[in-house]
Amino acid sequence: MATAELRQNDGTIAITFSNGATGAFPFIWLKDNDPAGFHPQTQERVTDLTAIDLDVKASAVEADDSTLTISWDGEDTKTVYQLDWLAAHVPGQYAADPAKTGFKHWRTDLGADGIPRANAKEVLESDAALKEWLKQTQIFGYSIVEGLDDNTEAGMDVARRIGFLRETNFGVTFEVQSKPNPNNLAYTPIALPLHTDLTNQELPPGFQFLHCLANEAVGGGSLFCDGYAIAEDLQKEDPEAFELLSTVSVPFRFHDGEVDIRARKKVINLDEDGTIIEICFNAHLADIFDLEPTLMTRYYRAYRKYMAMTRSKDYVVTLKLKGGEMVVFDNRRVLHGRDAFDPNTGFRHLHGCYVDRGEFESRLRVLSR
Amino acid sequence: MATAELRQNDGTIAITFSNGATGAFPFIWLKDNDPAGFHPQTQERVTDLTAIDLDVKASAVEADDSTLTISWDGEDTKTVYQLDWLAAHVPGQYAADPAKTGFKHWRTDLGADGIPRANAKEVLESDAALKEWLKQTQIFGYSIVEGLDDNTEAGMDVARRIGFLRETNFGVTFEVQSKPNPNNLAYTPIALPLHTDLTNQELPPGFQFLHCLANEAVGGGSLFCDGYAIAEDLQKEDPEAFELLSTVSVPFRFHDGEVDIRARKKVINLDEDGTIIEICFNAHLADIFDLEPTLMTRYYRAYRKYMAMTRSKDYVVTLKLKGGEMVVFDNRRVLHGRDAFDPNTGFRHLHGCYVDRGEFESRLRVLSR
Known part of the structure; x- marks a missing residue:
């Protein structure tokens, strides 16, 4: 069971995932990565960042077994994120890349x-x-x-x-x-x-x-x-x-x-x-x-x-x-x-x-x- | 008429070209760019740098209207460089490049x-x-x-x-x-x-x-x-x-x-x-x-x-x-x-x-x- 904490002082949501891993997710990043903001066929990003307020604020957050739901200050609609997806994209950590095999140097x-x-x-x-x-x-x-x-x-x-x-x-x-x-x-x-x-x-x-x-x-x-x-x-x-x-x-x-x-x-x-x-x-x-x-x-x-x-x-x-x-x-x-x-x-x-x-x-x- | 001066203290030859331009040419660079060290057909460099002593020293230098001739310490053969070529390759200056047109920024x-x-x-x-x-x-x-x-x-x-x-x-x-x-x-x-x-x-x-x-x-x-x-x-x-x-x-x-x-x-x-x-x-x-x-x-x-x-x-x-x-x-x-x-x-x-x-x-x- 994941837990999520709203931190208005640094503008992030701190999540502790069920496996114990943690991450801090800035509000602006969460808005920019709203799952609805990607084209359904091309998977390219279509969110218009200039339409998002840089000072956007979350007003409430709720986590269950698989999702995180955020309410936004002054908005009626909520945004739902998959926890698995958030765990794979913790800010400050490179996402997994199967092309990175590592190198074995030889002489x-x-x-x-x-x-x-x-x-x-x-x-x-x-x-x-x-x-x-x-x-x-x-x-x-x-x-x-x-x-x-x-x-x-x-x-x-x-x-x-x-x-x-x-x-x-x-x-x-x-x-x-x-x-x-x-x-x-x-x-x-x-x-x-x-x-x-x-x-x-x-x-x-x-x-x-x-x-x-x-x-x-x-x-x-x-x-x-x-x-x-x-x-x-x-x-x-x-x-x-x-x-x-x-x-x-x-x-x-x-x-x-x-x-x-x-x-x-x-x-x-x-x-x-x-x-x-x-x-x-x-x-x-x-x-x-x-x-x-x-x-x-x-x-x-x-x-x-x-x-x-x-x-x-x-x-x-x-x-x-x-x-x-x-x-x-x-x-x-x-x-x-x-x-x-x-x-x-x-x-x-x-x-x-x-x-x-x-x-x-x-x-x-x-x-x- | 160009003049050339041997500077043993910093290992360079200082040249004043006939148009007044000057340049300091390190001995090792002159050796590496011996005109004989380029393949006659492909124009690629074939000089073997590892065969040149890093501390190679010029022992005498002579300039005339169009060439610079260098004698090397402990060697019998001299090397002759074209002054035009040296003037076009003064160390510390980028060589002329006709592809660099400059840019005009516009709004x-x-x-x-x-x-x-x-x-x-x-x-x-x-x-x-x-x-x-x-x-x-x-x-x-x-x-x-x-x-x-x-x-x-x-x-x-x-x-x-x-x-x-x-x-x-x-x-x-x-x-x-x-x-x-x-x-x-x-x-x-x-x-x-x-x-x-x-x-x-x-x-x-x-x-x-x-x-x-x-x-x-x-x-x-x-x-x-x-x-x-x-x-x-x-x-x-x-x-x-x-x-x-x-x-x-x-x-x-x-x-x-x-x-x-x-x-x-x-x-x-x-x-x-x-x-x-x-x-x-x-x-x-x-x-x-x-x-x-x-x-x-x-x-x-x-x-x-x-x-x-x-x-x-x-x-x-x-x-x-x-x-x-x-x-x-x-x-x-x-x-x-x-x-x-x-x-x-x-x-x-x-x-x-x-x-x-x-x-x-x-x-x-x-x-x-």
Whole structure:
């Protein structure tokens, strides 16, 4: 049995729910969230807040087993709220979100054997397998899907189980292979140090999918490291470097004959609670740094330190992808790279695409209904 | 004639350019930006910063009319930089960017007559007309394109002159008309108070294109206001409200049978220099606010004040779009809405799409080459 107490002094209703949990609910918030104020079909909010007095006052409140009923000062109609709904929306607490799986940071000792694996046919056919694969991919930041058909659509079909593909200036999908007149280092056979893709975009792509169709050349191993784990360790080992990388933005740029796309980004991005939510690290796309000279020298020290950590044997995991395998990773967390390969010794061909975090998280929520 | 001075004490080279401008260039920055350190075809940076000593020292420097030549401590090879390039990249100064046109904030007194107009045929056929239209659209945050053909592709073709269309859960393009079983209030005939679209996305769409194919119903006028102008005025009139709206994020959400897309956003977003760069305001998509009770009450006051300003006669401009016209606006700056319309009195049909700021700015840069 819940109890509710009217507190005119701070303009809230204090509720103690039957399980002992408590919450203070401001009058204005209760008015704004009148259950009648949502469109019955679209579920969007249609309450007009400007028609509500900021100083609106409740005059009486009554709780029973499942509902809370409020009388309002100077109004005849009462408003009824479900207690379950109120308990799920206690002010000051984030609502539950099935897309928030948490993260398990990893370092080299997790090893290539620790990477989650899923079977393409199962992910394509079973929602339960899809959900489990998405959860593991988000927790670790990367995974491998095995058993793909030998055509360029096979990996993309798996990605589309999540949502539509994120288009970029490189197209909706892209071929990673050595090409004449490359406009991007990925399209050469040279080694690629660890990086995140498209840091020159305001929103770099979320999850990346690289379906390996052939990997017969000598070299061409794939390298990964967990940018969150590195940032976490940096914060402990070198707080000044962490502070600089998480507060100072630097310019990134990609330009070719068709586009000139620029963005300023911080290498380490935190949310309002100080949690690491994004890594933007790409030495190829780093534009000419434009910081004040004294800050510049300090920044270079911090930036170079993070860079060195991305290549350290403590953090890097090496995989040699096989034909029929697809590596999937959160491009805004897990850095990727490759060893140089010799295109004269065999064919190396990856087919890639991106799906943004928004679609990824949405799919996890819908699958959790 | 430029002059250059070696300053071992702070590790920079101080240059006075022939026009009198000056700059201090840190040794480590000069090494990192060795002209040989960029891939000749992709123009991407290939210098390996970890191979450069953080304490690298220049031992001699020499300037002539067009170049700066540096000798490095303990190295035989010298590095030659173009003085023009150095002048364009003075540390502490942002490099020139042709996409930064500046903004002209507007209020009701600018009136519907002040909106920039362009002709569809000219924008489709002339790069100069395209560039001028993009500049004006960015400066004012909105514009009208006239003379479109009477088919749903006509407006989209104009948008594609800029770049590819931004896909969302509503598709690559969308129809704004009254529909049975709507999943979005836009697809009903009810009034839509002023808002920005898809604030529930991590990156709400940049520029929006609404091609009017028919607007024969009674009602259905289009409303616009400049969210930057309102934020600017709020900052002067009510600094506490501005502070709350620019530092506290609130949850947004859209969910239907297919998706459940959520993001936390601030209503007013500033860059590191305190400049307003984005407005996220959408009462329909506002999720249940989850702030601490005392902050909640203060926040509601600020939020409701901004909301009231978006509807004030000081800020709102009303247009009745005609068939063959397309309104284009920066969805992250200019709020849009509409009067209710009566679907029994005539047909109202808008065809819409989005192009993100990244593509928009890239096109301005490429057209400025």
